[in-house]
Amino acid sequence: MRLIESLGLSVLRRMDPEKAHGLALRALRAGIGPSGGVASSPRLKTTLAGLDLPNPIGLAAGFDKNAEALDGLARSGFGFLEVGAATPLAQPGNPKPRLFRLSEDRAAINRFGFNNDGMHAIAARLAKRPSNAVVGLNLGANKTSEDRAGDFAKVLAHCGPFVDFATVNVSSPNTEKLRDLQGKAALAALLDGVMTTRATLPEPVPVFLKIAPDLDQQGLEDVAEIAMSSGVAGVIATNTTLNRDGLRSPHAAEAGGLSGAPLFERSTRVLAQLSKLTDGTMPLIGVGGVGSAEQAYAKIRAGAAAVQLYTALVYGGVSLVSEIAEGLDRLLQRDGFASVSDAVGTDRESWL
16 A cells, blocks of 8 residues: 555544545545556456456445546456446435444444435446446435336436446345345346346346345345346345444444445355355355455355455555455466466355
């Protein structure tokens, strides 16, 4: 980490977390941040659901909800970016405070509630996105919608022409009853509508499903079955958790979804289980607690074709992205893997 970035992080950590987040986005929009481009090598280059990635390190949804800082993020080392979640109508989200920094646990709790500018504003920004980046959009539903399942298809129809992939997000804990859409019948109907809409796009894009880490075994089996039969391109495992085991921070009791280091083991076990349930045939993206090259490598060896991170940026800065990519390259070389794809799932059994 560069000295100037270290000093900047020190200042941001003294601020209200949501204000600090907004300032970080403004800095990226202004061109303040890494400018070395994407870290890549023959070992790091990979293909995910037909998408050619320079490296398998992605930005998770939620960091750039409104697609405002794509140019800066495209220069920050990521192999791919996911923005959003976007809903059909703009909405303010839940009352503040709604973001809490758990420094003692290298974690965060948020209860944003899909605050965003709405699909029309976000689509206009995506239409001007950098051409050299792989960019996806997380699809959400309005809190007051009478047809939440229909909202996902509506956002895809409007924004789909401007993205490389889309994610159906039914796993946020911060919109009441949203996780109910992970039930077998509801999820099958929702995905049927989304995939029907996908087929109408000028260029149909891969659609991923993002799941919660708190599903029980039957719920996970149901998700795997529906994912395999629905035509989705892959699964993102996982979103934030409601579990609070082992936390030390005084903010541990705050309502919302927990992300960061404490989620790593739980989310990786779900990832490995999902890999086994789909017999390693479905592309999986591992997210939850990734903050180092070793953790990214562990997710890949547990079954992930690529990984995403977000909360670790709060503690390690944006330069962490290139550090993880370069470290992953060394780990692959050390263990004799010629490519990321060769390493996928090679240590899955130890996580089951």
